[in-house]
Amino acid sequence: MNKLRTLIVDDHPIVTEGLKNLLTHEPNIEITEVFYNGRDVLSYMKDHIADLVLLDITLPDINGMDLCKMIKQQSVETIILVFSNHTERSIILQSIRNGASGYLLKNSTLAELRDCIAEALKGNICYSREVAEIISRPSKNGSDHIPKITRRERQILSLLSEGxxxxxxxxxxxxxxxxxxxxxxxxxxxxxxxxxxxxxMAASQHKIL
Structure with a gap:
């Protein structure tokens, strides 16, 4: 069985070491590199292949949600699982929109991580148990789904809608x-x-237009 070439991206060494120790004995995973910022990941991936990226949201240089999109632009086949302490529904959903195959909290169990990796390999979106509960809760007035836009952006949106x-x-x-x-x-x-x-279409659905 070919092992998944795996990158860990987190700016906390204690987290990266913990993940490395946790995954060392997994038969289908090989930790190939650890990175503490986004730019080094993007530079590495210009010349190397990564099958799986475990990605934190809070990094010192690039927002993890943006980095997710950048990684997918460089390597569409790479599976990205966000591994974060952020529990905001909007952050979870935006990470998935930006190409992540799953979202787990850092208090997840090894079994949850294994399950998420297995589901992601099948092409499914996966969440740890706690994240799945957050996603399933009704959002307050749907506000999580409506992006906040400025007055100028609203003007431009209106004019764009006129072609x-x-x-x-x-x-x-x-x-x-x-x-x-x-x-x-x-x-x-x-x-x-x-x-x-x-x-x-999105602006119309949110009744912004």
Whole structure:
């Protein structure tokens, strides 16, 4: 059986050492590298293959949710499991939108981690027991799912829905087209979508338009 080439990404040495010791005797896992920041991971993955990444959210240089997306852009086949202390529903959901195959809290058991890895290998989304409970709770007024946008972003969203280009929007709002493009990219990221068409659908579903 080929072992999963596994990276651990966490800025706390006690956590990385604990995970290494925990997974040392797992027959299907080989810890190939440990990283304490996001940039080193991205640099490593330019020349190396990783089958599995155990990723923390709080890193000193790159937000773990953003790093998740960057890793998937470099290596779509890599399985990412977020391993974090953050219990906010919005963070969990955004991590999954950004390409994570699962989300576990750091108080998870080895059995939960094994189960998550097995499910992720099948192509499924997986959670530790406590995270699954958080996900299953009704959100308060659905507020977890509605991205917070600025007044300017709302203006640009409205003009995009009318089919206007960045050039035209810039002229109407006295902004450069590059500034409009930046706002558009920020909106796409906030809503966790891929393009303007999906952005319009998401904004409509949230009754923002």
């Amino acid at each position: 206007k280009t960045s050039q035209v929007i810039g002229q109407e709002l006295f902004l450069s087209p590059l500034t409009v493009d930046t706002h558009r990219r920020n909106l796409i990221q906030k809503f966790g979508v891929k393009n303007v068409a999906e952005l319009m």
